[in-house]
Amino acid sequence: MAAQQPSDAARLRLVGSRTEGPDLNAPAPPAPAPGPSTGRPAPAGGFADALNLAIEASGLSLDRIRAALAARGVRVSVTTLSYWRRGRSQPERASSLRAVHLLEELLGLPHSSLSSLLGPPRPRGRWAAAATTSHLGLEDVWPGEQEIAAIFAELDAPPAGELERLSIHDSYYVDAERRANLLRMRQVVRATVGGVGRCLVVHKADEEATGCPEITSVRHGRLGRVRRRPEVGLTVAELMLDRPLGLGDSTVFEYEVEIPPGGPTMEYSRRFATQVREYVLQVHFDPAAVPVHCERYDREPGADVDHRREQLWIGASASAHVLAPDQQPGHIGIRWEWA
Numbered sequence: 630m631a632a633q634q635p636s637d638a639a640r641l642r643l644v645g646s647r648t649e650g651p652d653l654n655a656p657a658p659p660a661p662a663p664g665p666s667t668g669r670p671a672p673a674g675g676f677a678d679a680l681n682l683a684i685e686a687s688g689l690s691l692d693r694i695r696a697a698l699a700a701r702g703v704r705v706s707v708t709t710l711s712y713w714r715r716g717r718s719q720p721e722r723a724s725s726l727r728a729v730h731l732l733e734e735l736l737g738l739p740h741s742s743l744s745s746l747l748g749p750p751r752p753r754g755r756w757a758a759a760a761t762t763s764h765l766g767l768e769d770v771w772p773g774e775q776e777i778a779a780i781f782a783e784l785d786a787p788p789a790g791e792l793e794r795l796s797i798h799d800s801y802y803v804d805a806e807r808r809a810n811l812l813r814m815r816q817v818v819r820a821t822v823g824g825v826g827r828c829l830v831v832h833k834a835d836e837e838a839t840g841c842p843e844i845t846s847v848r849h850g851r852l853g854r855v856r857r858r859p860e861v862g863l864t865v866a867e868l869m870l871d872r873p874l875g876l877g878d879s880t881v882f883e884y885e886v887e888i889p890p891g892g893p894t895m896e897y898s899r900r901f902a903t904q905v906r907e908y909v910l911q912v913h914f915d916p917a918a919v920p921v922h923c924e925r926y927d928r929e930p931g932a933d934v935d936h937r938r939e940q941l942w943i944g945a946s947a948s949a950h951v952l953a954p955d956q957q958p959g960h961i962g963i964r965w966e967w968a
Contacts, residue, residue, distance in 0.1 A: 630809060630842070630888060632799070632832050632899045676746040677716035683736040683743075684714055697735055703728045703877075719747060723793055723821045727877040764789040764903040765930055765958045771900065772931040777831060780856045780865040784829060791825045792818040794905040795879065801897045805915040807967060809835075809894040812842075812886040820874035827853060827869050834862030838891030846885040862889065898926075898962025908953040912963050916947045920965035923949045928960040 684694070691707045698705050705728050712718040720729050729744045767786075771777045796817040803809050812832075832842040841857040841864045853867030870880055897912060914920065920943065927937040941949040941963065953961055 630801075630812070630833065630835055630838075630894070630897055632812070632814070632830070632886075675716075676719060676743060677714055679743055679746055680732070681714040683732075683738055687736050689736075694732070694735065698728055698731055701731055703731060723819050723877045726821070730876070765901075767902075769930045770902045770958075771831070776858050776861060776863055777865060780858075781829065783856070784854055784865070784867055786829050787825070787827065789902045791820065791822055792828055793821050794818055794901075794903060796907045796909075797899070797905055798909045799897070799899060799911070801910070801912045801963075803894055803912065803914050803918070805917040807893040807918050808891065809888045809897065811888060812897075813883070814886065815881065815883045817879065817881050819879040820876055823876045824873050825870070826873040827867055830866050830868055832864045832866075832886050834889050835891050835894060836862070838862050838889040840889035842889065843887040844884050845887055846883075848883040849880065850882040850884075852884075893967070895966070896962055896964035898960060900930075900960050901956055901958050903958060905956040906954070908956040908961065909950065910953075910961070910963060911948055911950040912965070914943070914947045914965075918967070919943060919947050921968045923963065923965040925951045925961070925963055930959050932960070 684691070691710045694710060695705060695707050703724060705725070709718070709725075713720060720726055726744065726747075729747070730740075732738075733740060733743050767778055767781060794816065796815075798815045800813040801809060802811040802813075818828075830844070832844070834840070834842055841859050841862055844852060844855070844864065844866050847868065849871050851869045853869045855864065855866045857864050868882060868884070870882065872880075874880060897910070899908070899910065901908075912923075923941045923943050925937075925939045925941055926935040928935055941951070943949045949963060949965075951961065951963060
């Protein structure tokens with residue numbers, strides 16, 4: 630079986646003069662009209678130059694800016710602020726992007742005047758040479774699966790990058806008859822844009838199974854629209870979050886998947902369209918049916934061939950697990966064999 634995966638109205642007012650320092654309780658001055666009469670030179674470069682000029686014009690120290698951001702629940706170190714203004718790094722994570730919007734208010738800049746200057750995320754790690762976007766398209770994750778594409782279009786699927794996956798934990802259960810019967814799933818997510826209230830999940834049964842996976846026991850959310858395709862063992866469901874998320878807000882949701890009956894189960898895997906900070910997969914076997922061999926496998930997006938295999942130990946608890954920190958877009962799973 631395989632699986633996929635309110636804004637605050639208060640404003641910061643810390644812009645002050647160089648000689649007297651900023652007044653935290655003073656009302657915000659009116660925004661200057663655009664043009665040469667503003668007295669503030671237009672930045673010649675991108676985000677770093679604009680931020681540096683705005684900090685210089687405000688008269689605020691980096692430590693004062695850090696303290697103001699912390700008072701609004703966003704923690705950014707003085708070192709990070711210094712790197713941003715000098716172009717040594719740029720804000721990319723959801724919490725950092727929220728800090729940029731607060732900086733615009735703090736420094737008396739028009740809305741989006743800094744955030745609009747940010748370039749695309751800088752590539753990191755082993756995907757740096759190959760990845761040019763932060764997430765994969767549906768065809769890359771589920772190649773040739775036209776049913777999934779059609780359902781995503783019907784349900785007006787939200788963009789893949791709206792939710793940052795901080796943690797996903799799958800627990801997969803195999804009974805004494807060597808058949809999978811249950812999946813328990815838990816995700817911790819954070820919004821990268823404001824107003825995120827839903828996501829789509831995909832579950833596909835083994836080829837030998839009869840029927841579709843059924844999503845039950847949703848916690849910290851509720852089940853929305855569900856589309857089933859029994860002929861291919863496919864279920865695509867809309868999960869409604871507990872509340873709409875503002876930029877940088879996080880939430881946890883959980884659910885279970887009842888797996889339709891079929892032949893002996895030989896593997897479980899998950900496909901990733903976006904990076905996940907931490908992925909944990911546990912497979913629990915009935916003590917009466919413990920495999921003789923178990924291994925982890927990894928595949929590149931859309932590939933049919935493993936690019937990594939690693940033997941796993943099945944412990945006294947009759948279970949095996951995989952821990953994948955900073956899991957990149959692609960395909961990861963556990964497979965096993967019985968005597």
